[in-house]
Amino acid sequence: MxxxxxxxxxxxxxxxxxxxxxxxxxxxxxxxxxxxxxxxxxxxxxxxxxxxxxxxxxxxxxxxxxxxxxxFKDRGIFKSAELGYAQHGPETHLIAASGGNAGLAAATAAKRLGVRCTVVVPKKTEDKVVRKLQELGAQVENKTVDVLDDADMLARTMAALDPKGVYIHPFESWDxxxxxxxxxxxxxxxxxxxxxxxxxxxxxxxxxxxxxxxxxxxxxxxxxxxxxxxxxxxxxxxxxxxxxxxxxxxxxxxxxxxxxxxxxxxxxxxxxxxxxxxxxxxxxxxxxxxxxxxxxxxxxxxxxxxxxxxxxxxxxxxxxxxxxxxxxxxxxxxxxxxxxxxxxxxxxxxxxxxxxxxxxxxxxxxxxxxxxxxxxxxxxxxxxxxxxxxxxxxxxxxxxxxxxxxxxxxxxxxxxxxxx
Missing domain, CATH: 3.40.50.1100 (Rossmann fold)
Incomplete structure (x- = not known):
């Protein structure tokens, strides 16, 4: 080929x-x-x-x-992360809800930017995914919610309470x-x-x-x-x-x-x-x-x-x-x-x-x-x-x-x- x-x-x-x-x-x-x-x-x-x-x-x-x-998630989520970094600089805190690819993209973007990242995942998320997120330096919240919809609500709340928090949706954002x-x-x-x-x-x-x-x-x-x-x-x-x-x-x-x-x-x-x-x-x-x-x-x-x-x-x-x-x-x-x-x-x-x-x-x-x-x-x-x-x-x-x-x-x- x-x-x-x-x-x-x-x-x-x-x-x-x-x-x-x-x-x-x-x-x-x-x-x-x-x-x-x-x-x-x-x-x-x-x-x-x-x-x-x-x-x-x-x-x-x-x-x-x-x-x-x-x-492919890197394309869009990296762009959203960069826009957050442009606003908050090194104190940016990326916050995402995902039990898979979107969370990994957010954690990877945070590592490249040198900023904090929290990923909220459902309780049943595979151990392999959790380990990958942690290896990338993300804080993983996986003991609170059962389904992705609830993880998303928790991530939104966390971002709203953090002045430097940047909420990253897996697919909804225009950015x-x-x-x-x-x-x-x-x-x-x-x-x-x-x-x-x-x-x-x-x-x-x-x-x-x-x-x-x-x-x-x-x-x-x-x-x-x-x-x-x-x-x-x-x-x-x-x-x-x-x-x-x-x-x-x-x-x-x-x-x-x-x-x-x-x-x-x-x-x-x-x-x-x-x-x-x-x-x-x-x-x-x-x-x-x-x-x-x-x-x-x-x-x-x-x-x-x-x-x-x-x-x-x-x-x-x-x-x-x-x-x-x-x-x-x-x-x-x-x-x-x-x-x-x-x-x-x-x-x-x-x-x-x-x-x-x-x-x-x-x-x-x-x-x-x-x-x-x-x-x-x-x-x-x-x-x-x-x-x-x-x-x-x-x-x-x-x-x-x-x-x-x-x-x-x-x-x-x-x-x-x-x-x-």
Whole structure:
């Protein structure tokens, strides 16, 4: 596979086509000073020969696993942390609620900035995650609350009582979404360097939890289109992926898609709140997604061309059983030697179940009652945001392989509100 990156990352030898290249990054040199949380680190964009052959499309992997904390969360949370530091300086106290990636990103940002950090996590948070947070220097509060919603309320209270406290939400803040939007500029530059016309992907597939990432991607695409109009000719299609039991965003978007008047309010679109998170993909586990992300997604999904077929040609939702996301995780490890958690597996599921999912999403004609168009889509440039994640290890992936295999039959898939 091809590796595109900045000069801080290793070069790929074209003669080694087909050989998996895992980037080796020195984070101490990638970030210029201890007083900035972010810096010039650009995550690799990898062309996957195997997945391209599998799907019949050009599949690129945006490896957010290369971020400092191991996930895309660094982009937005680092930006929010820097804004807090600009206000309070070295006395800044970052306070977050998260049992996983967002907390690790906040703790990593605090370490880079040299400031205090407190992360409130539910009691049942994995010991491995707690240890990682503590190793990064964060104070971990894990003996008080049972669920993430209560952890969030406690973190907000702590920040309100601390004059130097900066509360960092995992996905709701506009500053966080703005930080996530940087991924689009990188993708464009990297695809341009690879000779892809206009640096424009035809399709971007990503996981959606609370909605911070997809809101950032949408803002990034809209910004690129305003600066480089050919980037939007046409707009890249987004595939928003979730697991059943952690699918507030998908349920909310599908309600609008199937009945545009049902979820609309004067201020935008209302969200469907889940009564509980029943998915194992706990990093997707927002019982209520961001209303701002939902509204941005609805607006992005629609075409300016009146003759366009369907209400949402530029965004599709894909919701799958945990087994399908888990299966994608172990297969991705087999194919690319990179471990990702189940929440990331959701974004990979359209690629690994390409006949059942990807071909249906990309079909030129809409499908009815689960019957896909017989017309095969033309070859597309597809970017998969490999968002990473901390809740995974080799033993877990072996269990996924043993329990679920390739999960190619018998498990539920929903595309744009219809079971297929």
């Amino acid at each position: 091809h590796l595109l990156s900045n000069s801080l990352l290793p070069c790929h030898n074209a003669a080694e086509e087909g050989v998996v290249v895992k980037p080796e990054i020195s984070y101490d040199t990638a970030l210029p000073t201890a007083t900035t949380a972010s810096g010039p680190l650009i995550t690799p964009l990898v062309y996957s020969t195997g997945l391209s052959d599998r799907t019949g499309h050009d599949v690129w992997l945006k490896l957010e696993t290369a971020n400092l904390s191991g996930s 966080t979404a703005l930080g996530h939007s940087s991924i689009v500029q990188e993708i464009r530059n990297q695809l341009l360097a690879a000779g892809v016309p206009n640096g424009r992907p035809d399709v971007v597939t990503c996981s959606v939890g609370g909605g911070g990432l997809i809101r950032g991607i949408i803002h990034g695409i809209n910004t690129m289109i305003s600066q480089h109009p050919t980037f939007g000719s046409p707009k890249p299609k987004l595939i928003a992926c979730q697991d059943f039991g952690a699918h507030s965003f998908g349920a909310s978007f599908n309600r609008w898609l199937l009945d545009p008047d049902a979820g609309a309010t004067s201020d935008g679109n209302t969200v469907i709140s889940l009564s509980a998170i029943t998915s194992q993909a706990t990093s997707l586990g927002a019982k209520t997604c961001s209303a701002a992300a939902l509204s941005a997604s609805v607006a992005y999904s629609q075409s300016d061309v009146a003759s366009s077929s369907g209400p949402a040609p530029y965004l599709s939702t894909v919701i799958v059983d945990d087994a399908i996301s888990a299966s994608a995780c172990w297969q991705f490890k087999r194919d690319h030697h990179i471990e990702v958690e189940m929440a990331c597996g959701a974004a990979l599921s359209p690629i690994y179940l390409n006949k059942r999912i990807l071909d249906r999403v990309l079909a030129r004609e809409s499908f009815t009652n689960g019957a896909a168009s017989s017309e095969a889509p033309e070859r597309q440039t597809i970017v998969v945001v490999v968002c990473g994640g901390s809740k995974v290890d080799g033993a877990m992936l072996e269990r996924y392989e043993s329990e679920y295999g390739e999960a190619d039959a018998g498990w539920r898939v929903m595309i744009d509100g219809q079971d297929v």
